[in-house]
Amino acid sequence: xxxxxxxxxxxxxxxxxxxxxxxxxxxxxxxxxxxxxxxxxxxxxxxxxxxxxxxxxxxxxxxxxxxxxxxxxxxxxxxxxxxxxxxxxxxxxxxxxxxxxxxxxxxxxxxxxxxxxxxxxxxxxxxxxxxxxxxxxxxxxxxxxxxxxxxxxxxxxxxxxxxxxxxxxxxxxxxxxxxxxxxxxxxxxxxxxxxxxxxxxxxxxxxxxxxxxxxxxxxxxxxxxxxxxxxxxxxxxxxxxxxxxxxxxxxxxxxxxxxxxxxxxxxxxxxxxxxxxxxxxxxxxxxxxxxxxxxxxxxxxxxxxxxxxxxxxxxxxxxxxxxxxxxxxxxx
Numbered sequence: 088x089x090x091x092x093x094x095x096x097x098x099x100x101x102x103x104x105x106x107x108x109x110x111x112x113x114x115x116x117x118x119x120x121x122x123x124x125x126x127x128x129x130x131x132x133x134x135x136x137x138x139x140x141x142x143x144x145x146x147x148x149x150x151x152x153x154x155x156x157x158x159x160x161x162x163x164x165x166x167x168x169x170x171x172x173x174x175x176x177x178x179x180x181x182x183x184x185x186x187x188x189x190x191x192x193x194x195x196x197x198x199x200x201x202x203x204x205x206x207x208x209x210x211x212x213x214x215x216x217x218x219x220x221x222x223x224x225x226x227x228x229x230x231x232x233x234x235x236x237x238x239x240x241x242x243x244x245x246x247x248x249x250x251x252x253x254x255x256x257x258x259x260x261x262x263x264x265x266x267x268x269x270x271x272x273x274x275x276x277x278x279x280x281x282x283x284x285x286x287x288x289x290x291x292x293x294x295x296x297x298x299x300x301x302x303x304x305x306x307x308x309x310x311x312x313x314x315x316x317x318x319x320x321x322x323x324x325x326x327x328x329x330x331x332x333x334x335x336x337x338x339x340x341x342x343x344x345x346x347x348x349x350x351x352x353x354x355x356x357x358x359x360x361x362x363x364x365x366x367x368x369x370x371x372x373x374x375x376x377x378x379x380x381x382x383x384x385x386x387x388x389x390x391x392x393x394x395x396x397x398x399x400x401x402x403x404x405x406x407x408x409x410x411x412x413x414x415x416x417x418x419x
Contacts, residue, residue: 099165190274201374240270269317278368285346
C-alpha cells in the first residue's frame with residue numbers, strides 16, 4: 088500500500104512516520120519552505136522535534152494536493168479543521184479511500200452552524216468513499232511507536248479496511264467502526280470538556296471533582312451524539328470515553344493546558360498564544376453549545392466553558408454555577 092498524507096503538522100507527521108516503517112508514504116506540505124527544511128534535516132523541527140523521518144517517507148509540496156493522489160492507495164487529510172473543506176473540495180473526484188484526522192467543528196458559516204467533518208464532506212465531496220481516523224492519541228507517542236489504539240470510522244468497508252491495513256501493527260491497534268457520526272462527535276466535544284477539566288485541576292478542586300467532571304462530561308457528549316445520529320455505545324469506546332480521558336487528564340493535551348492557564352488568571356488570548364499550536368476546544372465550544380441548544384440537548388458543562396471563554400464568568404464563578412444546579416437524575 089502507498090499512503091499519501093496531506094498536511095505536515097504534528098499529527099500528520101506522526102502517522103506518516105509510523106506508517107513509513109512498513110510501507111512507502113508521501114507527506115505533503117503546502118509550504119514549500121517547510122518541505123525543504125524537513126527534507127534537509129529529516130525532521131519536522133517545527134511540529135514534531137526530535138523524531139527522525141524514516142527513509143521510506145518522501146516529502147512533497149505544492150498548491151494542488153489532488154495532483155499527488157495518482158500512485159497512492161489511501162489519502163489521509165491531516166489539515167486543521169479550518170482546512171478540511173478546501174481540501175475535500177480538491178479531492179472530490181479522488182478514486183481511492185480518503186480519511187481525515189482533524190477533530191472538531193468547522194467555524195460557523197453564514198446561514199449554518201459549524202459542521203462536523205462528515206457534514207462538510209457531504210457538501211463538498213458527497214461521492215467520496217471517506218471516513219475518519221480518530222481516538223485517544225498524542226502525536227509524539229505514536230511517532231515513537233508507543234502502544235496506542237485508534238478507531239477507523241466510516242460507513243464504507245473499503246475505507247475501514249484501508250485504514251486498518253495501513254496502520255494496524257504491534258504498537259498501533261486500529262478498530263473498525265461504522266458509526267462515523269458518533270466517532271466524530273466524541274472527538275470534537277471532548278476538547279471542550281478537556282478545557283473544563285484543566286480548569287478544575289488548575290483550581291486544585293481535587294480528584295473527586297475531576298472524576299465527576301469527566302463522567303458528567305461523557306453524559307453530555309453522549310446526549311449530543313445520539314441527537315445528531317450517533318450510536319450510544321460508540322461513546323463508551325475509544326473515540327468517546329477513551330479520547331475524553333486522554334485529553335482531559337494528559338499533560339500533553341493543549342485543551343487541558345488552556346484550562347490550567349485560565350485557572351492561573353491568564354487571559355484567553357495569553358493562554359492560546361503561549362501554546363503555539365491549535366487548541367480545537369476553544370474554537371469548537373460555542374458551536375457545540377449552539378448545536379446542542381438547537382437540538383434541545385442540555386450541556387451545562389459546555390455552557391460553563393463558553394461563558395468562561397467569552398468573559399461572562401471567572402473560573403471560580405464557572406465552577407459555582409455548575410455546583411449550584413438543582414438535583415438531577417443520573418442518566419438524563
